[in-house]
Amino acid sequence: MRIILLGPPGAGKGTQAKRIEERYEIPQLSTGDLLRDAAKRKTPLGTEAKAYMDEGRLVPDPLVVGLIVERMGLPDCASGFILDGFPRTVGQAESLEKELDRKKSPIAAVICLRVDREKLIERLVGRRICPKGHGEYHLRFRPPKIEGRCDVCQTELVQREDDQEDKIRTRMKAYETETAPLIEFYRDRGLLKPIEAGGTVDSTTQQIESALNAA
Ligand code: AP5
Helix, strand or coil: EEEEEEEECCHHHHHHHHHHHHHHHEEEEEHHHHHHHHHHCCCHHHHHHHHHHHHHCCCCCCHHHHHHHHHHHCHHCCCCEEEEECCCCCHHHHHHHHHHHHCCCCCCCEEEEEEHHHHHHHHHHHHHCCCCCCCCCEEEECCCCCCCCCCCCCCCEECCCCHHHHHHHHHHHHHHEEEEEEEHHHHHHCCCEEEEECCHHHHHHHHHHHHHHHC
């Protein structure tokens, strides 16, 4: 099963991708995570990408497409995958389509998460992460046991560089101008499954599972 998770920043793509990964036993391929990992390791691609990401701008297509095509070629993707945060431009979608046509491995469904703008901003500004990789917290929705500290390692939690309000606005704008056209792109191909994702994590998961069972 090959699935795309589409939606604006903060819609819950990462949260839901992890649940689908467990439920269907297929890997989550997050371009955001792959790029952050490359930036942390200071690879040439990572260093170039970081400048765009910290500003909330999209990383140029050739960098992202190369990275994801390489990842999709690994053995754990043989029976499927969930694309989280890719494609994000029509150019990326066309490159993906070409690559999957070549492998005769079509996309089964495109899950499109919809959430009100105010809610998206609230979710993102309140997010805090453990710098040692022990997961994510939220000041309101998932506070740590000790204020400002990771529950697992007690390290001080940090905010993602691009979760500051001005960067969030840039990300939203990039979504509206460059990514939202993909809704039509995939509707035209009969793959689009719109989901109201402004409720609880569980209610969104239930809707996604129903949509995938019907796909
Ligand atoms: P990326 O890491 O993909 O960030 P994003 O799309 O902006 O998405 P987020 O991770 O912020 O949100 P999400 O939808 O995954 O929601 P999440 O589950 O985390 O990309 C970062 C940057 O990398 C981009 O800006 C760009 O520069 C670059 N990049 C990545 N891919 C690229 C590409 N293909 N092309 C070019 N550049 C690319 O949830 C958010 C928060 O809300 C969390 O705190 C979570 O706990 C909470 N939450 C989730 N669901 C709920 C709920 N139902 N109720 C309450 N809280 C919830």
